[in-house]
Amino acid sequence: MDCPNAFSTWVGLALTGLVLGALYAMIALGYTMVYGVLQLLNFAHSEVFMVGSFGGLYALLWLGVQGPRSGLSLVLTLAFAFLVAMAFAGITAVLLERVAYRPMRRRGASRLAYLIAAIGASLFLSNLFLLLDGERHLGLPFDWPAIAGRAPVNIPDVLERHELFQILGVSFTNIQLLIFVVAVVMTVVLDMFVRRTKMGMGIRSVAEDPETASLMGVSINLIVTTTFLVGGLMAGAAGLLYAINFGVTQFNLGFIPGIKAFTAAVLGGIGNIRGAVLGGVLLGLIENLGIACVSAQWRDVIAFAVLVLVLMFRPTGILGEQVGG
C-alpha cells in the first residue's frame, strides 16, 4: 500500500470527504425521517434525489444559462434553481407516497410488500428518465422529450469554480463552500422545524407512537405527507448541489449515492436526525480517507463494507435509533 506522504494530501482528502459527507447527510435525512415515521425503507428516495438534480438542470436551461455568472445574477439564478429542484423532488416524493405507499398502508401490507413496491417505484422513476431521450418509446405515437436519456447530461456552467481560501495548504473552492453552507442551513432549519414547530412535534409523536398520536388528534396522513415532502426538499437541494459539483447528471445518478446515504443514516442511527448528519459526514470522511492508500476503484466497496459492518456490529447506529412502534 502506498499511502501519500504529504500532509496536505490528507487534509485535501478530508476536506473533500467532509463536503461529500454533507451531501450524503442531506439525502440521508430523507431516509431517516421516513423510516422513523413509517418504518419503511424508501428505496425510491434515491430517485427523488435524481429528479431533484434534473429539476435544477431544467431551471438552469430555462434561464438560458450559457456561462458562469457572478454577483447578484448568480445569486438569483442559484436561488431559482434551488427552488425548482426542491419543488421537483418534493412533488415526486409526495406523489410517491400518495400513489404507491398510501394504498398499501390502507390495505395493511407487509414489510416485504412495501419494500418490493419501493423497488418498483425506484425502477419506474429511473427508467422514466432513461426514456426521456427524444426517441419514440412504449409504442406511443409521439417522441418523448429529449431531456435525459442514457448518456450523462451536462449541467450548464453556472458557477465558475475558483479557490476561495486555503486551509492548511489545501484550497477550498467556492462550490465546496456553497455545498457546506446549504447543507448546514437546511439541516439547522430542519432541526428547528422538528423540534420547535407544531408540525415537527406531530412528526415526532407519530414516530414515537402512531396510535396515541392519532388519538391526540394528529392527522397521520398529513404527517406522513409532510415527512415525505421535507425529505424530498432536502434531497432536491442535494441533487442540484451534486449536479453543480460534478457537472453532470444521469438517469441512474441516484443508485450509488442513495445506498451510501442510507448507510449514513444507519451509521448515525436510523430515525435520528442528528444521527443522519453525523453519519453522512463520517461516511464521507471514511470513504475519502479510505481510498488514500488504495486506488479509487475501491471507494464503493469501502462504503458498502461500512454498511455491512455497522449493521453487523452496531445496528442501532452511533447515536442510537429512534423508531416508533
Added chain:
Amino acid sequence: MAAAAARAGDVRSGIRLRFRAQPVWVQALLVVALLALAASLPHVLPPLTERSNYYVAILFKVGLAALLAVGLNVVVGFAGLLDLGYVAFFAIGAYTYAILTGAVAFTLAQRERLPNAVELIPEFHLYSWLIFFVAMAIALLAGVILGAPTLRLRGDYLAIVTLGFGEIVRLVANNLRGVTGGPLGVKSIPHPAINLGGLHYDFSINNNPYYWLTLILIGIAIFLVTRVNDSRVGRAWAAIREDEVAAAAMGVPTVRMKLLAFATGAAIAAIAGVIYASQVIFVSPRTFSLLDPTFGSFIVLAMVVLGGMGGIWGPIVGAAAMVFLPEYFRFLGDGRFLVFGAALVLIMIFRPQGLIPSRRRAAELTGHDIREATLFDVQHGETPS
C-alpha cells in the same frame, strides 16, 4: 373429500388432494411424466411453433431462472428473509467454476501474451464434476459467514445488508484482476463433458444438455426443499415468519433455522452459477449486477414475489413469466423496465401474495387470519400446508 374442496372453489387444493389420494407409485409416475414432458420441450416446441432457435435458447434461460427462483424461494418464501443480494451467490458459483477449471489463469496469460499460454487452455476432466460440490461448499460458507451476524437483524436491515453484500461481491470480482479476471471478464470456460468408460457426451454449446441438467437439478432441489419444509424445519420457518419473538419463546432456534434457509438458497444459486458459466463460456462482473435483466437480484426476487411465495409452482411460473414477458414486451424497447416497475407497485398493492402462493403465505401476506386457511384443511382431513 376432494370433491368438497373443489366445491369450495379451491381448485388447487382439489387437485392436490386428488394427487395425494393416489397410491405412491401413481404419484411417482405422474411426476416422471411431468418431468419427461418438460424435458421433451426442446424437441417438441420448435416444430410446433416454427421458431426453433428461439425456444431452445429461452428454455435454458427459463430453467436457470427457475432454479434461481426455487433457491430464493427458500430464503424469501419459506423463511421470510428479504435477500436483495442473491446474485452474489450466483456469481460465487460461476467464478468458482471459472477459477477452478483454469479459465482465469488462461485468460490472464493470454492477455499478457505469455508464451506458455497455450498450455493453460482449460479442459474438462472427469473430476471437474466435483467443482459443482466445491462451488456449493464455498457458497454455503459465504452464506454462513454473511448470515451469522446479520440474520438477527430486522427485515429491512437484512435487505440492505444483503444488497450491500451483493454489490461488494460484484465490485470485488471487478477489482481483483488477478483472481477473477477483472472487468474484462473470463473467457474460454470449458463445457462439461461426460467421459466414463464407453460413454462420451460433450455438452458443447448446444443448449439442450444444459436444459436437461437444469431440469434434473430443479427436480432434486424441489424434492429436497419440500421434504425439508414438511419437517420440523419447515414448521420452524413458518413460526419465525409469523412471530419471531413467540417462536424463540417456544424454543425454536431462530438464528440457526434462518441460517439454514439462507445457506440452502446460497448453495442452489451457486449450482446455477456453475451451470451458467459452463454454458456461456464467458463471464464478467456485469452479469452479476443487481439490475441485470435476467438474473439480477431484483429480477429473481420479482420472480418469487410475483409468481407466488412459499409454494412449488409459484417461483417456476414466476421465472417463466419474467423470462418470457420481456420478450413479448420487446416493442417497448428500453421502456420495459418502466412498465415492470409500475407493475411491481400495482401488484404489491392489489395482490401481494403473487400468482400462485402457498395458501399459508397468501393468508400471511393479505392479513387474513391464518386460522381460516388451516382450519379449512383440518376439517377436510389434511394437515396444514
